[in-house]
Amino acid sequence: MRFAILGSGAVGGYFGAKLARSGQDVTFIARGAHLEAIRSRGLAIQSAKLGDFVVRAPAESDTAKIGRVDVAIVSVKAYDNATALPMLKPLIGPETVVLTLQNGVDSVDDCAAIAGGTHVLGGTTYVATALEGPGLIVQTGVHRSIIFGEVVGLSDVALAKSGDRARITPRVQAIADVLAAADIEVTPVADARVPIWDKFVYLAAFAGFTGASRLAIGHIWKHPHVREMFYACCREIAAIAKAEGVTISPNRFGTLEEYMTNIPPTTRSSLLIDLEQGKRIEVEALQGAAIRRAAKHGVPVPIVATLYALLKPHEGGPAK
DSSP: OEEEEESOSTTHHHHHHHHHHTTOEEEEEOOHHHHHHHHHHOEEEEETTTOOEEEOOOEESOGGGTOOOSEEEEOSOGGGHHHHGGGGGGGOOTTOEEEEOOSSSSHHHHHHHHHOGGGEEEEEEEEEEEEEETTEEEEEEEEEEEEEEOOTTTOHHHHHHHTOTTSOOHHHHHHHHHHHHTTOEEEEESOTHHHHHHHHHHHHHHHHHHHHHTSOHHHHHTSHHHHHHHHHHHHHHHHHHHHTTOOOOTTHHHHHHHHHHHSOTTOOOHHHHHHHTTOOOOTIIIIIHHHHHHHHHTOOOHHHHHHHHHHGGGTTSSOO
16 A cells, blocks of 8 residues: 655654555655754664564655555644644545544544545554654654454445444455554444544543653542543533444453553653653643534533643643
């Protein structure tokens, strides 16, 4: 398959490198020093547990020079959507699939507005990687999973072709097979809204609490009241999902509690890391998206609203 990676940083760059290493035709979309590093010496992946490797693949800043692809993976930070997503247009052919792995619950709609709903698949990912320098991605741990599938309401054409809304569609399975062959832990699903909201239930709270406190999770998790409020925040997000017509996984809070009990105390959200590095933050894609959807349905979300109020002033980086 021919892939384009829109957002070749820590997440997109890592999965794109895995695909290129397995023999797929991958073009990275990047800019600046990162683009030049990929062009001159390749994209290097360092992983203490899975091994290091370097891939040499085409890299462009202008998608018009790439042309149509089979799959465009979207992994830019959500705050760049206004400028990044229009770059999808030259990549889209009649059968092109746009697979978004962005944080939050708005990305499918955002991508559909550019590419057309029938082209878009929704997904989420669990991977610990960091862009440590131009052309260098470092992975900690071994998680490298993508969960994705059709999104009911946008992909009616594909679902109609399959004839069964409860079945994984052929295009989802075909992409899943390619991802699996690239040593990516892949789970194709019939309805991607469920894993997207399952992650959002956790991420909106985790990013919010660590970001607002400016602390790694271990420093705040030792306080019982904080833990209580954290789970209450997660329940607020679950209530929004229900109002949206999405039923999260029945055991979601059981798996979440187990995860939070065992999470390394030094773990920081990417939002906190961006705050510490003076970068923009995805507050609108996370807490902002929750606030807007809650307001639409009349769902009270006082904890999410408080986190949003605390983080919003830092949306554009350090206050000036």
